[in-house]
Amino acid sequence: xxxxxxxxxxxxxxxxxxxxxxxxxxVLALLALVVTRGLAHFWxxxxxxxxxxxxxxxxxxxxxxxxxxxxxxxxxxxxDGEVWRWVETQAIERRETPPELLYAERxxxxxxxxxxxxxxxxxxxxxxxxxxxxxxxxxxxxxAEVTTLHVRNVEGRALEVEFAQVASLSWPNRMDIGDKLxxxxxxxxxxLSEAPSDGNTGGGVWPAIFGTLLMVIxxxxxxxxxxxxxxxYLNEVARQGPLTRLxxxxxxxxxxxxxxxxxxxxxxVFVYGLGGHLDSWFFAERLPSPTFGTGGxxxxxxxxxxxxxxxxxxxxxxxxxxVPVALREGxxxxxxxxxxxxxxxxxxxxxxxxxxxxxxxxxRAAGEVAPLMLxxxxxLAPEIPVNGExxxxxxxxxFMHLGYHLFDLGFASRDAEAAMPxxxxxxxxxxxxxxxxxxxxxxxxxxxxxxxxxLEHS
Numbered sequence: 001x002x003x004x005x006x007x008x009x010x011x012x013x014x015x016x017x018x019x020x021x022x023x024x025x026x027v028l029a030l031l032a033l034v035v036t037r038g039l040a041h042f043w044x045x046x047x048x049x050x051x052x053x054x055x056x057x058x059x060x061x062x063x064x065x066x067x068x069x070x071x072x073x074x075x076x077x078x079x080d081g082e083v084w085r086w087v088e089t090q091a092i093e094r095r096e097t098p099p100e101l102l103y104a105e106r107x108x109x110x111x112x113x114x115x116x117x118x119x120x121x122x123x124x125x126x127x128x129x130x131x132x133x134x135x136x137x138x139x140x141x142x143x144a145e146v147t148t149l150h151v152r153n154v155e156g157r158a159l160e161v162e163f164a165q166v167a168s169l170s171w172p173n174r175m176d177i178g179d180k181l182x183x184x185x186x187x188x189x190x191x192l193s194e195a196p197s198d199g200n201t202g203g204g205v206w207p208a209i210f211g212t213l214l215m216v217i218x219x220x221x222x223x224x225x226x227x228x229x230x231x232x233y234l235n236e237v238a239r240q241g242p243l244t245r246l247x248x249x250x251x252x253x254x255x256x257x258x259x260x261x262x263x264x265x266x267x268x269v270f271v272y273g274l275g276g277h278l279d280s281w282f283f284a285e286r287l288p289s290p291t292f293g294t295g296g297x298x299x300x301x302x303x304x305x306x307x308x309x310x311x312x313x314x315x316x317x318x319x320x321x322x323v324p325v326a327l328r329e330g331x332x333x334x335x336x337x338x339x340x341x342x343x344x345x346x347x348x349x350x351x352x353x354x355x356x357x358x359x360x361x362x363x364r365a366a367g368e369v370a371p372l373m374l375x376x377x378x379x380l381a382p383e384i385p386v387n388g389e390x391x392x393x394x395x396x397x398x399f400m401h402l403g404y405h406l407f408d409l410g411f412a413s414r415d416a417e418a419a420m421p422x423x424x425x426x427x428x429x430x431x432x433x434x435x436x437x438x439x440x441x442x443x444x445x446x447x448x449x450x451x452x453x454x455l456e457h458s
Contacts, residue, residue: 031431034424034427034428034431035428035431037421037424038421038424038425038426038427038428038429039188039425039428040421041187041421041422041424041425042183042184042187042188042191042425043180043184044103044170044172044175044180044183044184044187045061045062045172046061046097046172046173047059047060047061047097047101047103047113047172047173048060048061048062048072048095048096048097049095049096049097049098049101049154050072050087050092050094050095050096051092051093051094051095051096052087052091052092052093053091053092053093054091056155057154057155058072058074058085058087058154059074059101059113059114059153059154060072060073060074060075060085060113061073061113063084065089068088068089068090069086069087069088069089070086070087070089071084071085071086071087072084072085072086072087073418074113075103075110075111075112075113076111076112076113076114076153076159077109077110078109078159079153079157079159080153083110083111083415083418084417084418097173098173099171099173099174100115100116100171101113101114101115101154101171101172101173102114102115102116102151102169102170102171103169103170103171103172104149104151104161104166104168104169105166105167105168105169105202106161106165106166106167106198106202107164107165107166107167107197107198107202107203108165108197108198109198110198110201110202110418111202112151112153112159112161113153113154114151114152114153114154114159115151115152115153115154116132116133116136116149116150116151117150117151117152117158118132118149118150119132119135119136119146119148119149119150119163120146120147120148120150121135121144121145121146121147122145122147136149136169139163140169146163147162147163148160148161148162148163149161149162149163149166167190167194167197167202167203168186168187168190170183190203190204191204191205191425191429192204192205192206192209192429193206194206195207195382196208196380196382196400196405199380199413199414200379200380200405200408200409200413200419201409201413201414201415201418201419201422205400205402205405205426205429206384207381207382207383207384207399207400208400208401208402208404208405208426209402209429209433210384210386210399211297211377211381211384211385211399211400211401211402212366212401212402212403212430212433213433213437214297214384214385214386214399215297215300215301215304215365215399215401216362216365216366216437218297218298218301219301219302219304219305219308219361219362219365220358220361220362220365222301222302222305223304223305223308223309223312223358223361224312224354224358226305226309226312227309227311227312227313227316227354227357227361228312228316228354230251230309230313231312231313231314231316231317231320232316232320232342232347234247234248234313234317235317235320235321236320236338236342236346248317251310251313251314252310252314254309254310255310255311255314258370259307259368259370259371260370260371260374262303262304262306262307262371263303263370263371263372263373263374263375264374265303265306266299266300266302266303266306266371266374266375267295267374267375270298270299270302270303270375271293271294271295271299271374271375272293274292275290275291275292275293275294275296275299276290276292276293278291278292278293279291279292279293291396292396294396294398295374295375295376295377295398296375296376296395296396296397296398296399297376297385297394297395297396297397297398297399298376298395298396299375299376300371300372300375300376300377300399303371303372303375304365304368304371304372307364307365307368307371308360308361308364308365311357311360311361311364312354312357312358312360312361313357314357315353315354315356315357315360316350316353316354316357318353319349319350319351319352319353319354319356320346320350320353322349322350322353323345323346323349323350327345327346327349328341328345328346331344331345348448351445351448352445352448352449355441355442355444355445355448356445358441359438359441359442359445362434362437362438362441363434363437363438366402366403366430366433366434366437367403367430367434368403369401369403369404369406369407372401372403372404373404376398376399377398377399377400377401377404378398378399378400379400379404379408379412380400381397381398381399381400383397384399385397385399402426402429402430402433403430405426406423406426406427406430409422409423409426410423
């Protein structure tokens with residue numbers, strides 16, 4: 001058995017390998033934390049009812065503990081004014097999980113935890129007990145109509161909830177593992193397919209998913225041709241000299257400019273400059289309400305295209321530089337023009353590098369937030385910018401973005417702690433979206449590389 005050599009290059013090789021391994025482990029640990037906590041948000045946890053030594057009763061879901069205290073998410077913000085409660089474990093006299101406790105997610109005021117006492121139907125009926133519960137289950141399935149729920153918290157305070165305000169409702173303490181798995185899947189689906197509610201702290205993120213994907217696609221359609229043409233000019237057409245070297249240095253430095261600077265540039269040039277002129281030329285009848293003179297999908301896509309342009313140029317230039325000179329000379333020797341050589345030999349062989357640049361651009365654009373806050377992203381825009389009205393794709397619309405939604409949940413919501421599980425869920429989704437976009441480009445790059453491999457080795 002050969003022992004690793006610790007002297008000379010062997011030390012640096014092992015040190016480099018250890019650094020790579022540590023980096024990978026750190027990334028995997030971070031992803032595991034985000035994914036685990038994000039997916040756990042949709043699991044219907046049991047609701048505990050506590051009786052304290054002073055006779056007070058509390059119902060909630062355990063969300064942590066430390067130094068002899070447990071933290072409960074008690075919901076019912078409209079009744080209690082807060083949704084968190086620290087409880088000393090020594091003060092707990094009895095701990096129960098009553099099966100009749102329900103968990104209702106409301107479109108306003110957040111979740112409610114308590115008991116169903118009665119419900120009203122459109123015909124004026126007032127149902128109680130098992131009949132009320134059966135009618136409510138049918139209403140949740142869409143087979144019956146209910147107007148109002150009469151509920152009480154564990155301390156007996158009554159509340160009326162309009163059924164239209166109920167986004168979801170369940171009895172977690174009655175569920176077996178199969179029911180909870182089904183409820184978990186339903187929760188994930190609602191998160192992916194519904195619009196946000198309750199100030200972004202409830203509901204789903206479908207408009208943010210659609211806005212992110214649409215903006216990235218538009219950005220890619222703009223940055224790819226401009227980046228490739230710029231790289232072709234620099235590498236194949238321009239006379240190589242101090243000026244081209246200076247341009248290359250400038251392009252590489254542009255990649256390091258803070259993204260907020262691009263946001264300010266987009267706000268001044270695209271929104272106020274170009275957008276303001278478009279409004280005065282084509283939409284004067286709508287002024288002073290701006291159409292393109294305010295942030296929107298088009299300006300956000302153009303700003304991010306500008307931000308990612310250096311990435312595409314550099315990656316494409318590196319691909320063009322790797323095309324063997326012999327292939328160019330062989331093509332010219334066979335009578336092909338420079339344009340034909342470029343189109344049939346050089347560009348096809350550089351396509352994988354071009355796609356690498358696009359992959360890097362997509363990854364950066366999907367995760368950027370700072371410039372979007374200036375040029376078009378909105379805190380809440382339930383309507384997606386594509387619908388059945390002409391011109392179908394509304395480039396002037398504001399849109400939601402997963403990265404900004406993440407920022408809003410974590411730092412701008414009224415209760416950042418209550419929204420923390422949604423922060424992890426949205427972060428998981430953002431990672432998945434970026435991975436899917438990158439995998440699509442990587443598969444396409446692999447296909448092109450395999451297609452031109454024979455030409456590379458000829």
